[in-house]
Amino acid sequence: MTRHSLGQVVIDALATRLGIRMVPGRKGITGHGIVTIGETPVSVTLFKSKAYMNVSGPSIVEAYRTTVKTPTSMIVLQDSLSHRVEQVSARLGGSANGHNGIKSIIAAMGGEQRFYRFRLGIGEASQTDTAAYVMGKLSSRERQFWNDEGVDLVLEEIEKVVLKANAR
Numbered sequence: 786m787t788r789h790s791l792g793q794v795v796i797d798a799l800a801t802r803l804g805i806r807m808v809p810g811r812k813g814i815t816g817h818g819i820v821t822i823g824e825t826p827v828s829v830t831l832f833k834s835k836a837y838m839n840v841s842g843p844s845i846v847e848a849y850r851t852t853v854k855t856p857t858s859m860i861v862l863q864d865s866l867s868h869r870v871e872q873v874s875a876r877l878g879g880s881a882n883g884h885n886g887i888k889s890i891i892a893a894m895g896g897e898q899r900f901y902r903f904r905l906g907i908g909e910a911s912q913t914d915t916a917a918y919v920m921g922k923l924s925s926r927e928r929q930f931w932n933d934e935g936v937d938l939v940l941e942e943i944e945k946v947v948l949k950a951n952a953r
Contacts, residue, residue, distance in 0.1 A: 792862030838886035842893030868906030
């Protein structure tokens, strides 16, 4: 797996941790389950598009329309050059910050930007070819991190989103 597909690595780790079975479909691989986050039972849908991240918007939005009630209930996992390796940063709305996959999702949603982005840090490219760095393979240490402690960080951020939604 490449740094650019880090979100898919984390979705697999989430599915394993939450006991959600992923099933292949026409546009992607989907899993559904009711999980307890904090003390709240939450309906969770995990989706991995079969499309490349940069053009994943249409398939993600198709899955969104069949499972999510509001844009603020959707969380997209994305790689981020702006965040240090092994960091998770959650954000609701805003621009794509140059991330072509997020641009694709916003376009497919008709310009809607009020969904959560969990930016998964891959660090800055130390070499001049950013594309080569982003498309480079995750190290075994990075894969181990995102399958263990990294998924814990993502679950902590999901819990914050759920608590915030329930406080409204």
